[in-house]
Amino acid sequence: MSQESNLKPHPAPAWLTPKYVEEKLCIYFKDDSLSLKNLHIKPAIGNGENYSSVMTRINVEYTAHGSKDKLSTTFLVKTTFADKDPAACVLMSYGVYTREMDMYERILPRLSDLVRNELGDNRKLFAGTVNVDRARDSIIFEDLSLEKYKVACRLNKLDLEHTYLVLEKLASFHAAGAALAERQPKIFADNYDLGFYNKHTRGYEPIMRNLLQALSRSLELDQDLKKRYQWKIDRLVDRVMDYGEQSTTINPEDFVTLVHGDLWTTNIMFQYDAEGRPSNAIFIDFQFTVWNSPAIDLHYFFLTSLQENLRLEKQPEFVQFYFYKLVDALKKIKYSGRIPSLFEFQQQFRSKAFYAAFASLIFEPPMVYNGKEEASMQQILSLSAKGMRFKNDLYQSEEMRRKLHYTLPFLDHLGLLDEM
Template identity: 80%
Template sequence: MSHSAPAWLTRDYVEERLRSYFKDESLRLENLDIRPALGNGENWASVMTRINVEYTKKNSKDKESTRFLAKTTFPDRDPAAEVLMGYGVYTREMDMYEQILPRLAVLVRDELGDSRKLFAGTVNVDRKRDSIIFEDLSLENYRVADRLKKLDLEHTYLVLEKLANFHAAGAALAERQPGIFSKNFDRGFFNQHTRGYESIMRNLLQALSRSLELEPELRERYQAKIDRLVDHLMDYGEQSTSIIPGDFVTLAHGDLWTTNVMFQYDDEGHPINAIFIDFQFSVWNSPAIDLHYFFSTALQANIRLKKQPELVQFYYYKLRDALKVVKYSGKVPSLFAFHQQFRNRAFYAAFASLIFEPSMAYNGKEEASMEQIMSSSEKAMRFKDDLYQSEEIRKKMHFTLPFLDHLGLLDVM
């Protein structure tokens, strides 16, 4: 299932944007091909469209070709659109691409000495239509890792290195431009303003509870805890994202899972750069929420369960060194204190593991959409049950539930 391209994405519209992007009013669009960019279950908060173009310029009769990606809102009547609008995601991402990311890129390049690409170049931001047109990074041989196989250690270390630079640059930018994150950067998945995601999260947890009927051992140990968690998850989520005095806080990506990272590889197949995409839920908060979310949704299971303290330490040292280079004047916590901050945000791991990760790993044939999660129709219930009753997720719950339970994340908090 994929959404249709927006009706306003016409030949004239694309030609006008190309002329502005290439700074050439003589450019003539010769051919335009528009098609969905993502498949079922690969994107939950926007419509992604690939734009293939052929064009000519005044001084050349030869056709040139390239392609771009357009990111747009769901149609007005789509139930997901109403939920997402309450979080300000479209305005925030446009702010990120127009105002924030270019400044962060300069900081990372000039002060941290990392000349590698930080984000996709922007062709056009259209606030009237809540849309962004980007470079298609596949032209530079960037690609998304397999969301089902997840990331190995080599990819994970690279992401953590780039994430530390991103967080350090965000903290430095906030010091240099006070108030730059004061508007619209306080609405992550959990916040004090809206609970628009509540029905989605409750419905998914209830589907998890139903799936435990197929696993007698898990049902006996965890079903009652999951059922109780349904009524408390929003409170716990908001607690886990409340800023605690003394914590280090910065600009967090907010939605760092497998398909929101693109990798570039060398000739031997080793990743040499990682860039982040999809900044709709970027938020001013603890960097620990990015770590928990990333560990819970993007890492191979054995790495996630056995390597977390080591990975937190690796990230922390990169962050500490980067903050020193950018002359951050705020208090930098010790590694011990940062581990405490990480533990204080641990409910984010339960939320990401139990509620979002099964949707992210979905590979079934049912229509995968927020509307399906929100609905109580027979078709929608079948989809939600399919999410949790797949063989892969059932296997995963045998180690995910004990892992979270041992940390006290399924008990009264």
């Protein structure tokens, strides 16, 4: 199913008026003569593409400098769910909207300067910001599709070439974050400790419990998996938050930095060269950016975004590749903190491995959902017949049932389904 055919309309924010857009464009283009002539609004993402915000694409036609000739372009507008939406109630407790606005307004421009000026990489790192409106919890971005950036297919996942490119860019992002914190020690002091697992809120607990229970129900359809794993999944329901918090606790010997926190296929955009090979990757959606171990980005990325033959078999190789890129970037950027050895970093990666179980068993099924049910956080939270039908559908598809035959043994062999 194509993304276009899977788009579901949503009401545009009432404040997103022609007058509002014209005012912001005048500031962005630094041209008070700009006059908005037409504004077209439509959904920007499809069913199952995003569970934490509303994305709208706006097409604008305008004149400038007194000319009668119309110019046109598009932008993306990211807004919160309505106040009464169950998703908003969950997300507000994590400070995601204020954090992402802070990222685009304060942090990402600094990181881009470090990567460009000290790492010598002139490639784009993130989408340019048109406007941050804290009163409305909204951000207007460049539409990177105009520069031929596009998101890879969340169903087909990423191949080897895309994976190495993402790891290279991730190493630069992490190195720049560590250097920025070293130079401005308090820059990540506020609101950067609220990832999916943290010591302050368990707002995601009902979501995680409901999804694990749906996984358990799906195992009824396979007697072999049921016998081997259902009791372990049932036990995990009551312990998922404890284990998640344990996996994100920062140990004294850990190398830590600013991590993306939600690094999966649809939060990465690629640009391609004339031969169709990926030449750049940029990250989007910084709502769950946190100060923590880079290992959580790696686990989350590996288990949600890589093709099946890569994500389980080549992890040590990918960690080594990422680590060498990270060390090289840290040296170039003159980071003075302690850099672990590869052996130490592999141990750190293993110590955060419950993030792999969380990502693959709880978050990946909604990420790759391609069924007919309404895909939303409200449906995950709901115990209505409709909500239960959606959650069951997540795990009972033929593709997900096939995948569980590989994923469950992989996690179980690492001890991630046993008591921890």
